[in-house]
Amino acid sequence: MISPENTVVGFIGTGVMGKSMARNLLRAGYPVVVYTRSKEKAEDLLQEGANWADSPKTIAEKANVIISIVGYPSDVEEVYLGENGLIESCGENTYLIDMTTSTPSLAIKIYEAGKERKVHALDAPVSGGDIGARDGKLSIMVGGDHEDFLAVEPIFNILGTNIVYQGKAGSGQHTKMCNQIVISSSMIGVCEAIVYAEKSGLDPETVLKSISSGAAGSWALSNLAPRMIQGNFEPGFYIKHLIKDMNIALEEAKNMDMETPGLSLAISLYNKLAENGEENSGTQALYKYWNLEK
Template sequence: MMKNNEIVIGFIGLGVMGKSMAKNLLKAGYSLVVSTRSKEKALEVIEAGAKWLDTPKDIANAANVVITMVGYPTDVEQVYFGEEGLIYNSSKNTYLIDMTTSTPTLAKRIYHEAKEVGIFALDAPVSGGDIGARDGKLAIMVGGDEEAFEAMQPIFEILGTNITYQGQAGAGQHTKMCNQIAIATNMIGVCEAIIYAEKAGLNPEKVLQTISSGAAGSWSLSNLAPRIIQGNFAPGFYIKHFIKDMKIALEEAEKLEMNVPGLSLAKNMYDRLAEMGEENSGTQALYKYWQQQN
């Protein structure tokens, strides 16, 4: 097992969540090299002590642990495969950890191709949004070899507090689909509850104070409902990325011959929001769907 002073972590993808995750690794004393599409997005992390590198190939040459937190499965493919990708440029015994919400099929492909060249690969998507990333309290669901999971546990503990080994390659991504399915219909309920309170002439803040500690309680109710009441629709997690996740979940459910009416309804509603120009808003902007309907 590598000691902390022997580890150089590469981090690719410095969006809303990735930026905070990278900064937490720096605070914990790890050496960090970073890359993202726009160097401007990396400036805050560079100022905190990370070193900028231009390409995934450069990251692969410099690091022995690489974390990716990009947008879409197509981005994951671009980062991992090909002449400039991580798999064929990393040294033997490197650990590759994809924390993007991606497809179980792609996670398995990464695992098998990495294993062929002597590299360890884990799929480790996360939940907790911008707040969880900032506070190092993400839920991390991990698929891959259990020995690789155990070796990376100290790094996971910097990023999250609920860290669970779910099984072989792809299991982390399947678990994240369960997470997104649960969130999809929960967000409908959260928004409808706030709108009902408003139409009934209640004080939404007082209603939230009461129901969030009871049986209706959820992460979304506690963390996103206050933003809705304040009119704050800035992204802790982008609608466009949630639509991507729901599309993956729908495709995986179809493979499992499973009907998911709640998920289908939520995706249709979020698709409508994207058509309204809200794709870069936070998921709590689902509240605006009812404004459009009335």
């Protein structure tokens, strides 16, 4: 059974979500070794007791459970399969958990490479944004071998509250695509509702009191609509990363000969925002689309 007494957790990627996730593991008593491309981003974690590693290879030499949450599939491939990457550098029976939103095909590739090295690889993307990461209430969607999922479940229980094993390798990433399709399409409705409320002369905060707990209720309406109203567009999740996710989902849907009109509309709107310099804003900045010059 994995526990703080027999486990060293390596953590790669201390961005908006990763930092809080690593902090929660520290607070649960796990020894944590962190690596990120910019050491400055990890300074507060180091002050709280985390140890620094200067490369994924060094992480692999020190940890027997390694978690990554990085930016893009190309980053995942470099961390896991590149020269001196995790697959090449870690010892047998190491558990590798990629929590980045990446491609199902890459998750399968990492899983198969891990099998050859007697390494346990899981794809376990998350949902819940900065708030879920901070509060340890993420939704975690897991693909890989079921026995490996059970082995690291104590780690998942620290990071999230809705933890579901989805199936074979790649299943976690496919599930995350379902999640991102819902998020991207429903965000259009949330933004339209707030803009409509404002243009009709209603108080949008009062409108939220009526609609957020009714049939229209959603996580985005409860957590992101208030940020829109306050003019807070700081990222809980970057627009540029949602665009990346939507492109993955579009490509996967295309491979399945599936039409995705809602997803296609959403990505067109977000691309316009990115072209207007909003790629590093939070996804709730879709609200600004209605003020763009058309």
